[in-house]
Amino acid sequence: MGGMDLGRWYFEKLKRKLGDGNQTKFWDHAWVGGEPLKVSFPRLYHLSNNREATVGESGRWEGGSWVWELKWRRDIREREREAVSSLTSIIANFCPSAGIKDGWEWTEAADGKYTTKSAYDVIKSRRNENTHHTADNWRVAAVWKTPAPHKSAVTAWRLLRNRLLTCDNLRKRGVLLREEDQVCQQCNDQEETGSHLFTTCAKAQEIWDEIQKWCGINMARPASTAMHWEMFSHCGKNKKVRRLLQMIWIGCVWMLWKKRNERIFEGKESVVGDFIQEIKARTWGWNRTFGVVDIDMNFVSWSSNDLISRLV
Template sequence: MSMLACLSNGGGNLALKQMHFGGESFVVNTKSSCQIKVGDGCRIRFWYDKWCGSTCLKDEFPPLFNLSVDKEGSLQQFLARKTNDTDWNFNFRRALYTWELPDVSRLLSLLASAPSLTTGCVDCLVWNPATAGSGPFSASSLYSFSTSLLGPDLTITKFIWCNPLPPKVLFFGWLAWKNRVKTAVFLHNLGILGSNTSPYCIFCKSTPESANHALLHCPFSWSIWSAVLSGWGIQWCIPYSVADLFNWWLSRKLRDFIAKIWRAIPFVVLWSLWKHRNDCVFSNAHPNSVDLWELIKIRLAHWLKASIKDFPFSVSDLVCNWRNIRSFI
């Protein structure tokens, strides 16, 4: 089974590197300091694996590695060829020149302090106790350690992806959170849109269309958010960004199915605003906040009914009696 463990950091800045062990490769966070624990030496490749120090021997001694005819040999095989504690048989393809002998001396000096074999124990990967705890390495321990470094981003990531909505809606919410929505300003900055194309918002036609403007600050978009929240008797101040919107949204603690509705609302609104924007840009539709608000409630009701078992509200409850839903809060 491959030990390739690639993580999604949900927006975190985790530095990853590739490590090798026993002929397999995997990706870990550089801060985790995963290391090899020597057992019987059968799974450790003498030249390739970092079993003796922080660098593999092929990188530390490249001329000697190139001369070896047993590049894939295990540590156990190399040790089996020893005639005594200091006499290593590296199995080079030719006799060494004088200028190559210092490298051999340096290699022998390094091997003198190398970990010894333990008969009956399997070679394995472990965490470095100084930086990442203790115990054997596993995919689950790698995930647990890496997610512990994400902090608030992990909460937002779970908020986005652990939601009973279509993947396309959640993916757009993720793009909005990362400020990667392809607005006019975004495309102008990339050089995709020329100077002859207007960068102004299709809704208000007075402000350059950034993601925060199109999805939050535009008077048209704000009227939609106001309709959503005023219907539940909630007053708020407009957030600066989608990230701020998500943080505020998560700060409200609701219960049961009301919480599921509440957590789904911002993604349906964001996706519907952007889809309506595209209809106006590409299909010559006209901005219509009344129709869009009704469509948002219909989408929310149908998606939740389709994905949540025993959802207690009907489509009519959410579409026609939006204000009454707040009585369950």
């Protein structure tokens, strides 16, 4: 690790400790969720009417209660409402503390205080993990080479890096406090993690079984999303088919995340059959846009089972 990397990890381990909110930037500082809100919600950051606002300037006290008042450059559009709902749920449990100055916390110590020993432990841990990260880099890089809309690729990238705001990640960042808020809303059985929501949840498995039937592939059920991405991709016999399968995988991940948020924030339920039809329609459109395989294939042929057999 070079000096620049050492500096980066040091600041990554610092968290803004919220007081009155007058020295903490709402978008720029990592005061909630473990990373700056402009990183978690880049689109909303660019829509903000005041990107330099502090936390204290982003709301007001009303009758002893803190009320958030986020202002936008224009009206929020339908496609942006999901992000606004997510942001609102994340900051809902936080409010400034009048009369207390903002500060910093060292996240690697229980008392929030920096020590040389804790810093050394972080450095040693990062060195041990280097080999693992190198092995995973190719998977993540492959996402950006896949022909798919940017927002879908971002969702897949965040999933493979464990950066999606799933319940377990929110809990680790101190956002979700109640145990009942941490359960997967698809099965109401286990804690919502990335691997569970997208791979091992019964609802997700049902969807992937239908997707495999449509594509005409057969594979085991891996326990991790990274392994699922790798195995699904390599069911293709040539580079073009592998790229198609990667596009379909990214589309499914994006749809699963979209439906999950609609269920939580809008109370909408999804049916597996409708989900499958929608992913077929979306990926058919993506293929016509990006030209991964034969763009003249009509939708009836595209949506019929054993898709891969018609491409080789």
